[in-house]
Amino acid sequence: MNLAKLDNEVLENLALWLGIPVKRLKVLGEVIPDIEENHYHGFLDCQVVSWREGQVRRLTHKIVKFLREHNRYYILDSIKKIRQLRRKKLVEINHCRFTELDMTLRRKLSLPPIDWRGNQAVVCLSHDLDCVEDYEFSREVYDLNRKYNIRSTFNFLTHWGYQPESAWLKELDSNGFEIGLHGYTHDIAIGIRPAQRIIKELSLALEKLNFSVKGYRAPAFAVTPRLLKSLKELGIKYDSSMKTVSCYGQAVETFYPYRYPGIGIWEIPLTIQDDRVFRDLYLSDEEGLGVIKELTQRVVNIGGVMVINNHPRLIKERFYYYEELLKWIAALDNVWICTMSDVIEFMEEREHRIIHLKEDSCIKTTR
Ligand SMILES: [Zn+2]
Incomplete structure (x- = not known):
């Protein structure tokens, strides 16, 4: 594989992860002999939603909109369970395509791993x-997150069964959450709505x-x-809707945030969520905890960003799992536990530094 032949935006993200100017990468020549450049083509992009899948999503949203709150989630969860029946295995993160490439290049160029504000990885x-x-x-x-000194991100809907109170938002914010x-509603077809409707709903939200x-x-x-x-367009800095790994559909196969090709918004890929282990794989609290800990440890080992999404309604049912997870995360060594917007701030500083490097020299490396 010749790096100079990679898509420019893939190359730019790769340079950002490695902490060096793009020019330095382009002159490298063959890196992994058996792999073609197109092995990486389009892998940071989101998949195209098929016409059929789009129709199913539209129709489902139309139906659940008119259901009572409790029934909405019963129906949606049941549909998801049926979809998941054939997909029982969690994917290994070893040999994810961008992880492999990043590691090969770091070795070749003797570059240090990313220094996440003095830490080896991020959760x-x-x-x-x-x-x-x-x-x-x-x-x-x-309250539980605060007990373990963990600041997290709460993602709100604004017109779907509850009203986010401003005093609550202020309290979260003033304590570093x-x-x-x-979204505006939990519209599972939002991505395929006309742009005008997306902008209108999200502006209202x-x-x-x-x-x-x-x-x-x-x-x-x-x-x-x-x-x-x-x-x-609405001034949002990052999205976190793509998956790092998946045993079905598309996965971006990187554990670093990146600039989305052609659009430039940041993407922080989601590593795992509680649904996956409890609803789809029917694991017990202990088993689910074990899977998430194992995955987190692997992401920490490769110096990446582990993003775990937990729904409060599931935490309520699995309090033991969640508290044990927090305890374990809080005790991890050398790991930066922060919000996703903290990670974006870090990436922007890193990007800024590399742009200045371009002007100075193409040889020097940075952390
Ligand atoms: Zn949701």
Whole structure:
């Protein structure tokens, strides 16, 4: 594989991860002999939603909109369970394509791993508040996170069964937690709506939150380039709806944040969420905890960003799992536990430094 033949935006992200100017990468020539450049083509992009999948998402949203709150989630969860029946295995993170390339290049160029504010890796926790049960239990989750000194990101809906109270948002913010956006409604077809509708709904949602919101996660990961462009237009800095690894559909196969090709908004890929281990794999608290700890340890070992999404309504049912997870995360050595917007701030500083490096020299490296 010749690096100079990679898509320019893939190359730019690679340079950002490595901490060197793009020019230095381009002159490297063959890196991994058996792999073609197109092995990396389009892998940081989101998948195209098929016409059929789009119709199913539209129709499902139309139906659940008219259901009572409790029934909405019963139906949505049941549909997801049926979809997951054939997909029992969690994917290994070893040999993820960008991890492999990043490691090969670091070795070749003798570059140090990313220094995450003095730490070897990052862990971010987030909570998507999908319904009134999630909203109502968010305070307990917040209290528990504070007990372990862990600041997380709460992603709110604004017109779907609960009203985010401004006093609550202020309290979260003033204690270092992050207010993120999950949507106007929990529209699992949001990514394929006309751009005008996306902008209109998300503007109304932002207006309602009336807060400086930097991040977004799409309901049911319904992310598309159209949606990402709209987010950029609305001043959102990052999205976190793509998956790092997946045993079905697309995964970006990197554990670092990156600039989305052609759009420029940041993406912080989601590593795992509680649904996956409990709803889809039917694991017990202990087993689910074991899987998430194992995955986190692997991401820490490669120096990446581990993003774990836990829904408050599931935490309520699995309090033991969640508290044990917090205890374990808080005790990790050399790990930066922070919000996703902290990670973006870090990436922007890093990017800024590398742009200045370009002007100085193409030989020097940076951390
Ligand atoms: Zn959701």
